Amino acid sequence: MSRRSKTAVVRKTARMSKTDDGALIDWTTIGRERFERLIEALIPYQHPHGTLVHPVDGRGGDGGIDALAIEPSEDTEGMVVYRDDPGLVVVYQLKYFPDGFSGRNKDRQQQIRRSLRQAIKNVPRMKKWFLVxxxxxxxxxxxxxxxxxxxxxxxxxxxxxxxxxxxxKWAHHKPGCS
Incomplete structure (x- = not known):
């Protein structure tokens, strides 16, 4: 392994090791892209087996939707259906705001509000909306x-x-049970 490769591995390992406050991930340095990829990978584990989860590429606007989860409903014979009654539709909005959205960052509240309004407009059957x-x-x-x-x-x-x-256990955490 070259010296450059070893350095990259050490940096990556340092990023994923425990932080001073005991957290596994240093949210202030992970960056928006890695944050979004990590959360998109964990969302399917928040829902029952059979749920369709669709991450949405935000380039060009995501319509207030970073990930859409459609939990299946069952017809009278126990068959899973998505067509006519898509079951429970859940929208996730991911915001990489490690500094929060209050105080000096209060302008971010308007971004959150706009994202929710766009999601309501674009997903009329939405039953739940989660800010991550x-x-x-x-x-x-x-x-x-x-x-x-x-x-x-x-x-x-x-x-x-x-x-x-x-x-x-976030992968075993059900949204709304915080």
Whole structure:
């Protein structure tokens, strides 16, 4: 192995080793692209077997959808169907905001609100909407998230935050159970 290759392996290993606060991933340095790829890889594990999960390429606009999960419904004979009744439609919006979305970053709340409105417009059968961001929310951030549901006719929404993402079992965590 060349010296350059060894250096790359050491850097990659350092990024994935435990941080000073005990977390496996340093969310402040992972970067947006790696964050999105990691979360897209974990989303299928949040749903029952048979769920269709579609990551959406955001280049050119993603319509407020970074990943769409369609849980199957069953017809009267127990057959899984997606056509006429797609079952439960869940939209994930990924925001790489390691610094949060309150205080000096309050302008990010408008980005989140816009993404949710676009998702509602583009996915009329959406039943749940989840914001995934590697941060924690301040009191005003939690108030903002609470108002989002009320502003959007009680649409169920949940925040998958850094505390959940840092947990060893996010792949077994059901959204909305934070």
């Amino acid at each position: 961001a590697p941060c924690t929310a301040s009191n005003t951030g939690w108030e903002f998230l609470s108002k989002l549901g009320k502003e959007n006719h009680g649409l169920e929404n949940s925040f998958i935050h850094r505390g959940i993402l840092d947990g060893p």
